[in-house]
Amino acid sequence: MRDLDENTCISIVVPCFNEEDAICETNRQLVAAAEKTGFQFELVYVEDGSTDATATLLTDLQRTDGRIRVVQLSRNFGHQVAITAGLEHASGDAVVLIDADLQDPPDLIAELVAHWIDGWDVVYGVRTERNGETLFKTQTAKLFYRFINALSSTPVPLDAGDFRLMDRKVVNAVLSMPERDRFLRGMIAWVGFRQIPVYYQRSARFAGTTKYPFKKMLHFAMDGVFSFSVVPLKLATYLGLISSFLALLGGLLAIMNRIWTNHWVIGWTSLFLAILFLGGVQLTCVGIIGEYVGRTYGEAKHRPLYFVQERLGFPDTSSREVHRQATRNSRP
Numbered sequence: 001m002r003d004l005d006e007n008t009c010i011s012i013v014v015p016c017f018n019e020e021d022a023i024c025e026t027n028r029q030l031v032a033a034a035e036k037t038g039f040q041f042e043l044v045y046v047e048d049g050s051t052d053a054t055a056t057l058l059t060d061l062q063r064t065d066g067r068i069r070v071v072q073l074s075r076n077f078g079h080q081v082a083i084t085a086g087l088e089h090a091s092g093d094a095v096v097l098i099d100a101d102l103q104d105p106p107d108l109i110a111e112l113v114a115h116w117i118d119g120w121d122v123v124y125g126v127r128t129e130r131n132g133e134t135l136f137k138t139q140t141a142k143l144f145y146r147f148i149n150a151l152s153s154t155p156v157p158l159d160a161g162d163f164r165l166m167d168r169k170v171v172n173a174v175l176s177m178p179e180r181d182r183f184l185r186g187m188i189a190w191v192g193f194r195q196i197p198v199y200y201q202r203s204a205r206f207a208g209t210t211k212y213p214f215k216k217m218l219h220f221a222m223d224g225v226f227s228f229s230v231v232p233l234k235l236a237t238y239l240g241l242i243s244s245f246l247a248l249l250g251g252l253l254a255i256m257n258r259i260w261t262n263h264w265v266i267g268w269t270s271l272f273l274a275i276l277f278l279g280g281v282q283l284t285c286v287g288i289i290g291e292y293v294g295r296t297y298g299e300a301k302h303r304p305l306y307f308v309q310e311r312l313g314f315p316d317t318s319s320r321e322v323h324r325q326a327t328r329n330s331r332p
Helices: 023-036 054-064 079-089 106-117 135-151 168-175 184-191 214-228 231-261 268-300 319-330
Strands: 009-016 040-047 068-073 094-097 122-130 160-167 195-202 308-312
Touching: 009 023, 009 079, 023 040, 023 054, 023 106, 040 054, 040 079, 054 068, 054 308, 068 079, 079 094, 079 168, 079 184, 094 106, 094 168, 106 122, 106 160, 106 195, 122 184, 160 168, 160 184, 168 184, 231 268
Parallel strands: 009 040, 009 094, 040 068, 122 195
Antiparallel strands: 068 308, 094 160, 122 160
16 A cells, blocks of 8 residues: 555646547646546647648647646657656656547546555456457557467567556556567567556547558557567577588489489479578568667667657747756657
């Protein structure tokens, strides 16, 4: 049981990208859910370079409620970076992550907070059903979690998204990890601490369209695999060894056939297929190595994760302070 008082604050971080149709309803439900916790709270909206009216609507909401904070990024940096920006700007004793599309129920926040009060450091949501999503997306999501757990030494909770509550010490631990290709649900699992799941049914989107088409889903899956496992590199080594063994075995068979039968091995088709097989293995191995090298190159440049265009609702919103803090917080 945590020793909390009336000054305890809960931060709710909400990454937003082209959510003009949902953001007002999202804010209404989040405010109502946060008030039920009985603690002070702040809503930290991260406007991730939207091309619709999301930024304008967030500005209007902030003007009417001093508990709302808005971090407007200079362009679209992606969902995981937007969450990171929200974590860096959140000041609460605990931080809740939730998307703006209302697929994850705001009413569950009170239950997350109750587990946090009981002493848990991370309370993460696990989806028992995924309403409004295609069969392809639900099945590939299930396969992805099981695939990454088979490769990684750090177990990632099955069917869990970014919807969760984290204690301040967990937030600080995650923010101390400066990598650019961020897979936050894996990073949070990696830091450890006391974690407990909460099960819920995921709803269909309140409005708008998904911001994770197949291409982004694939890139996100690659971030998860290459950030938390070196098994692909080992696989490249194994493929090379297997190919070498098969080539050696084929050479021995050809020599034995020539000595014992006085016939040369013939067959252009088998030779052609062997060349294609070896070429495919080599290109696959080079591609796997290239993924790791490319990510190492990105880390070596030490660029900030994001830049802030404007902050609203924070104590100091001067442009110089915004640039200084965004650069400082994003630098390894």
